[in-house]
Amino acid sequence: MSKKNVLQNITEFTSTKKGMRTALCTAGAATLAGFLTARLVKSSRQETETQNEPTKADLARIHMSLLRTISQNLYTPLSDITGNSLLYLENHKNLEETENLELIKRIHEDSGWLANMVGNLLAVTHLEDMGESITVKDEMVEEVLGETLQKMEKRHPGLEVHVLIPDDPVMVPMDALLIEQVLLNLLDNSLLHSGSEGPVDIIVEDGAKQVTFTVRDYGHGIPEEKLKDLWVDFSAPESLPDTLERHGVGLAICKTILDAHHGTLSGRNHGGGAEFGFTLPKRRP
Amino acid sequence: MNAKVRLLIIEDDKNFRAYIADLLGRDGYQVFSAADGGEGLSLAASLCPDLILLDLGLPDIGGFEVLRRLRGWSRAPVIIVSAHGEEQSKVTALDLGADDYVTKPVYPKELTARIRTALRHARKSAPEEIYRALGLEIYFDRRSICLEGKPVHLTQIEYQLLTLLAENAGRVLTYDAIQRHIWGPYIDASNQILRVNMANIRRKIEKNPAQPQYLFTEVGVGYRMRENENE
Numbered sequence: 001m002s003k004k005n006v007l008q009n010i011t012e013f014t015s016t017k018k019g020m021r022t023a024l025c026t027a028g029a030a031t032l033a034g035f036l037t038a039r040l041v042k043s044s045r046q047e048t049e050t051q052n053e054p055t056k057a058d059l060a061r062i063h064m065s066l067l068r069t070i071s072q073n074l075y076t077p078l079s080d081i082t083g084n085s086l087l088y089l090e091n092h093k094n095l096e097e098t099e100n101l102e103l104i105k106r107i108h109e110d111s112g113w114l115a116n117m118v119g120n121l122l123a124v125t126h127l128e129d130m131g132e133s134i135t136v137k138d139e140m141v142e143e144v145l146g147e148t149l150q151k152m153e154k155r156h157p158g159l160e161v162h163v164l165i166p167d168d169p170v171m172v173p174m175d176a177l178l179i180e181q182v183l184l185n186l187l188d189n190s191l192l193h194s195g196s197e198g199p200v201d202i203i204v205e206d207g208a209k210q211v212t213f214t215v216r217d218y219g220h221g222i223p224e225e226k227l228k229d230l231w232v233d234f235s236a237p238e239s240l241p242d243t244l245e246r247h248g249v250g251l252a253i254c255k256t257i258l259d260a261h262h263g264t265l266s267g268r269n270h271g272g273g274a275e276f277g278f279t280l281p282k283r284r285p
Numbered sequence: 286m287n288a289k290v291r292l293l294i295i296e297d298d299k300n301f302r303a304y305i306a307d308l309l310g311r312d313g314y315q316v317f318s319a320a321d322g323g324e325g326l327s328l329a330a331s332l333c334p335d336l337i338l339l340d341l342g343l344p345d346i347g348g349f350e351v352l353r354r355l356r357g358w359s360r361a362p363v364i365i366v367s368a369h370g371e372e373q374s375k376v377t378a379l380d381l382g383a384d385d386y387v388t389k390p391v392y393p394k395e396l397t398a399r400i401r402t403a404l405r406h407a408r409k410s411a412p413e414e415i416y417r418a419l420g421l422e423i424y425f426d427r428r429s430i431c432l433e434g435k436p437v438h439l440t441q442i443e444y445q446l447l448t449l450l451a452e453n454a455g456r457v458l459t460y461d462a463i464q465r466h467i468w469g470p471y472i473d474a475s476n477q478i479l480r481v482n483m484a485n486i487r488r489k490i491e492k493n494p495a496q497p498q499y500l501f502t503e504v505g506v507g508y509r510m511r512e513n514e515n516e
Contacts, residue, residue: 115390140480142487143502145495154392163495169484176504177372204495 194219295325322346402455
């Protein structure tokens, strides 16, 4: 097939399938929103049992605000892709080689981000399929880490990560694909958005009751005002910002996945950058 | 003159077909494409391609059924193109006789490596005598393993595991296939013994077991060893 044909295909694709893609996006977002609403409302209810149960109207409102934020999160990079690719298609002959390259790089970056976001959506539908209790299996930590880093390397060749694990193999019950998604989100944040100078560290510690994972970067750290609410609290819709920063949704997914594992998630500054830690219990709950 | 290697891609997404045709055409392959299972099966029968790329989510006949029918008469290597997170379908497809799989998004280097490996294994008449990649060397006839020129000592089971993976370097082997080969059909299904042995081998040949250079894990599916540079 000639190059011209390939490009024609792409143009055709962008014009005919754009609507469909947007629809798909919204459907995905709706799944995620519905699920997170159910989970988060439930957990906030457990914490504040004395307070009134949320009414149907509250739930609908939460659902709507979630739907809006997540759709925005998918729609923004998608429209950047559409814009940048059109720019290339219509002007590539008049643009410098470096400018063309820059356009393609941006498209590549946005599509990588979208792929991870869709990974998040799939992780959530997977959680939903399993209902209240997820199915965990004993997994070897180094294998899960190894595969995650390979996936990262494929997406972003040449990224440097330092990994420190205990000498003896560590087994923890988990849903490996979900924990990989947690690691991918944390690595995405620290490798791509933290402005880290030097490689990111991943440290695994084997405790008596739990295994602790730490992802540490050497970037600009978490801004003071964000430390309190690291992930979006979807159960308090009145506090939801109009537009979410991209990493907010990723962390909310991490939190949801770890809750389902009876694990914990935390984030702090360590002086020279940010550090996110999560734990997984060693006994099956 | 060498005839071009002929590949058939069976995939319903038009843009993905165009991408594959463009990518592999550049690599010197002759690429044919089919948009659904029916067309794929009839093209496979008339063209007798050297390798088939098969998407599992086809609109008419399911990918598994296409694979089953193909395997009724064809031994051409089949590489599955699978969507994110379909571990169980990957295992099913491998059990049905697929040779390997790639997951979307498909990265050019990864796909061409898988294709080279599958074609090589299909052509191979005699087993390799030496495995060599980075600093690792395995001499199958002498039963010896060297890392950076120094001998590595493995237990009997570890040696069997490593050589099985090295003989199939570049291709995924499922937990089940490995276990049946080493321990026979009556091993329990938890993979625990296999994984402990793999962890031990990693400690003997990898600098960092969590950043392996030779033995890669495909969680929920099996293991894959780095391609043999000696072939």
